[in-house]
Amino acid sequence: MNPAAVDLRVRLGRLELEHPLVDASGTFDLVETARRSRGDYVAAFPYAAYVPKTVTLDAREGGPPPRVTETPCGMINAIGLENPGVAAFLEGLSTIVGLRRPVIVSVGGNATQEYADVVRRVETALGEGARRFPDVAGYELNVSCPNVPGGLAIGVDPQLTAEVTRAARAATGRLLLVKLTPNVTDVRPVARAAVEAGADGLSLVNTFRAMVLDRSSLRPFLGNSTGGLSGPAIKPIALRMVAEVAEALPGVPLVGMGGIMTGVDALEFIACGATAVAVGMANFTGLEAPRRILDGLRAECAARGFARVTDARGVALARGA
Amino acid sequence: MTAAARSPHPRRARPERGEQWAETSRCRVVAARRFGAFTALELLAPEIAAVAWPGQFVMVKVPGSGFLLRRPFSVFTARGDRLGLLIEARGPGSERLADAQVGEALDLAGPLGAGFPLEGVRTALLVGGGIGCAPLQMLTDALAGRGVPVMAAFGFRDGRQARVAAAFDIERLWVATEDGSVGRPGMVSDLLAALDAPPSATVFCCGPAAMIAAVQRWAAGAGLRGYASLEAHMACGVGACHGCVVATKRGALRVCSEGPVFALDEVVIP
Numbered sequence: 001m002n003p004a005a006v007d008l009r010v011r012l013g014r015l016e017l018e019h020p021l022v023d024a025s026g027t028f029d030l031v032e033t034a035r036r037s038r039g040d041y042v043a044a045f046p047y048a049a050y051v052p053k054t055v056t057l058d059a060r061e062g063g064p065p066p067r068v069t070e071t072p073c074g075m076i077n078a079i080g081l082e083n084p085g086v087a088a089f090l091e092g093l094s095t096i097v098g099l100r101r102p103v104i105v106s107v108g109g110n111a112t113q114e115y116a117d118v119v120r121r122v123e124t125a126l127g128e129g130a131r132r133f134p135d136v137a138g139y140e141l142n143v144s145c146p147n148v149p150g151g152l153a154i155g156v157d158p159q160l161t162a163e164v165t166r167a168a169r170a171a172t173g174r175l176l177l178v179k180l181t182p183n184v185t186d187v188r189p190v191a192r193a194a195v196e197a198g199a200d201g202l203s204l205v206n207t208f209r210a211m212v213l214d215r216s217s218l219r220p221f222l223g224n225s226t227g228g229l230s231g232p233a234i235k236p237i238a239l240r241m242v243a244e245v246a247e248a249l250p251g252v253p254l255v256g257m258g259g260i261m262t263g264v265d266a267l268e269f270i271a272c273g274a275t276a277v278a279v280g281m282a283n284f285t286g287l288e289a290p291r292r293i294l295d296g297l298r299a300e301c302a303a304r305g306f307a308r309v310t311d312a313r314g315v316a317l318a319r320g321a
Numbered sequence: 322m323t324a325a326a327r328s329p330h331p332r333r334a335r336p337e338r339g340e341q342w343a344e345t346s347r348c349r350v351v352a353a354r355r356f357g358a359f360t361a362l363e364l365l366a367p368e369i370a371a372v373a374w375p376g377q378f379v380m381v382k383v384p385g386s387g388f389l390l391r392r393p394f395s396v397f398t399a400r401g402d403r404l405g406l407l408i409e410a411r412g413p414g415s416e417r418l419a420d421a422q423v424g425e426a427l428d429l430a431g432p433l434g435a436g437f438p439l440e441g442v443r444t445a446l447l448v449g450g451g452i453g454c455a456p457l458q459m460l461t462d463a464l465a466g467r468g469v470p471v472m473a474a475f476g477f478r479d480g481r482q483a484r485v486a487a488a489f490d491i492e493r494l495w496v497a498t499e500d501g502s503v504g505r506p507g508m509v510s511d512l513l514a515a516l517d518a519p520p521s522a523t524v525f526c527c528g529p530a531a532m533i534a535a536v537q538r539w540a541a542g543a544g545l546r547g548y549a550s551l552e553a554h555m556a557c558g559v560g561a562c563h564g565c566v567v568a569t570k571r572g573a574l575r576v577c578s579e580g581p582v583f584a585l586d587e588v589v590i591p
Contacts, residue, residue: 026562028561036342036559037343038344061573066554067563067566068562068564070388073389075389075390077562077564231389284390285389285391286430
């Protein structure tokens with residue numbers, strides 16, 4: 001089968017995506033990359049949707065350095081949700097108005113209400129002048145950052161996750177995703193709570209709480225002491241969790257992620273029930289990563305006779321998805 | 322031909338502290354010289370060499386499947402179509418790169434970061450510690466091209482590390498070693514007072530945090546202004562991940578984007 005003939009289009013809830021690949025929040029900055037690229041990178045953005053770095057109501061300084069290092073088959077980070085706050089975020093967003101892809105705004109916060117407040121601020125700005133911005137198609141609630149005090153408190157608790165989701169749901173009619181943490185014994189109760197509270201879909205997984213030592217001093221390497229582990233090292237665990245949620249909540253669109261570096265990695269998440277997949281650490285390996293993974297996905301589908309990428313969805317599951 | 326006319330990216334005006342390019346290119350190693358724990362690599366990299374600015378860096382992919390993140394390296398030299406990198410074997414990634422062979426192709430992204438401002442510099446005092454000496458050769462070349470007199474002070478741990486001084490082409494270069502085996506015994510900061518820098522000198526330094534702090538104190542006492550190039554662990558190198566921030570008087574700033582060069586007096590060493 002000719003790879004070029006593979007139909008890569010997917011529907012993430014009400015959102016039509018040209019292909020299943022999006023960037024994982026915090027791993028790709030379109031404004032910065034566009035400044036460092038030949039041609040019009042904003043217009044040629046390779047991902048099917050743009051998920052910017054998590055934004056909170058007010059600016060945050062983030063955690064103390066060092067914040068990142070490579071680990072065997074992966075990396076650890078403790079950025080601590082550094083961001084300029086929602087007002088400056090909206091200013092930045094207006095500079096990429098030429099983006100032809102939908103934007104999914106990643107929202108963070110401490111209290112239940114803060115998430116909804118950020119959503120409302122974005123909705124207000126869009127209401128006052130949608131043409132100043134690219135197409136904001138929805139939100140991803142980051143209830144799963146392991147690197148800020150209380151960052152995991154919401155995401156490990158089905159009831160709090162439901163509260164946050166409900167409040168945000170009340171603030172927007174756009175696509176609403178909730179990003180789940182893998183730092184739980186069973187991810188399914190939280191997943192179910194988010195969907196019952198109004199989430200249109202789920203993203204999983206965020207990073208795993210982990211620790212790296214400085215080998216000479218034997219003290220924690222990261223300024224924050226602990227951080228979030230990502231990259232190929234976590235892929236098998238992430239696949240298991242995506243499959244669990246896909247089987248528990250059939251029909252709920254999932255954005256699968258965790259160590260996707262190649263086309264076949266992406267296809268594996270789709271086989272475990274994901275509708276779309278997010279690329280994270282691979283963005284740090286080079287600007288060509290999204291194109292390479294997308295071409296790989298197309299070739300891997302063709303090699304297996306999947307005329308549509310959706311034909312591969314759920315084939316790893318016990319009863320399809 | 323002007324540098325701007327040589328640039329493969331004529332669409333944009335050249336920023337004063339260097340253009341930044343995230344695109345990657347395969348660059349062949351054309352020379353590899355070893356100096357103790359250091360390797361000076363010379364790569365055929367016409368596009369990067371044409372636009373590189375002193376103080377900028379490149380992100381280098383480590384060959385082999387065991388490495389994922391690129392590693393940042395200062396531009397050591399940019400002469401014609403050749404880009405020079407100075408590599409100190411510190412961990413498995415830099416060890417592999419230090420072992421690169423002539424003929425091998427490396428995957429580079431860059432140049433990146435905001436380099437040293439050169440406008441208005443009348444006399445330059447360069448201070449380097451260990452691998453931090455790397456960006457100071459290209460800086461010397463650029464200053465010499467502008468007719469700016471340069472003196473340099475390099476500090477090393479020991480005689481083995483000091484062997485890298487032979488990789489540099491700087492006329493007025495003083496060396497200090499902590500173990501006293503080469504040059505003046507002690508820290509590079511001890512050298513500075515003896516150099517008798519003119520009050521018009523601009524200080525350019527790069528090295529470990531303790532050295533930057535010592536240079537900061539000395540420069541403040543001597544009434545000299547200058548710049549410090551900082552290093553940090555990086556993931557992306559292009560401003561996306563916010564992994565490489567350092568404390569400054571302007572708040573936490575990214576070494577890869579707002580830096581690696583900062584005003585000497587704005588850097589806050591913890």
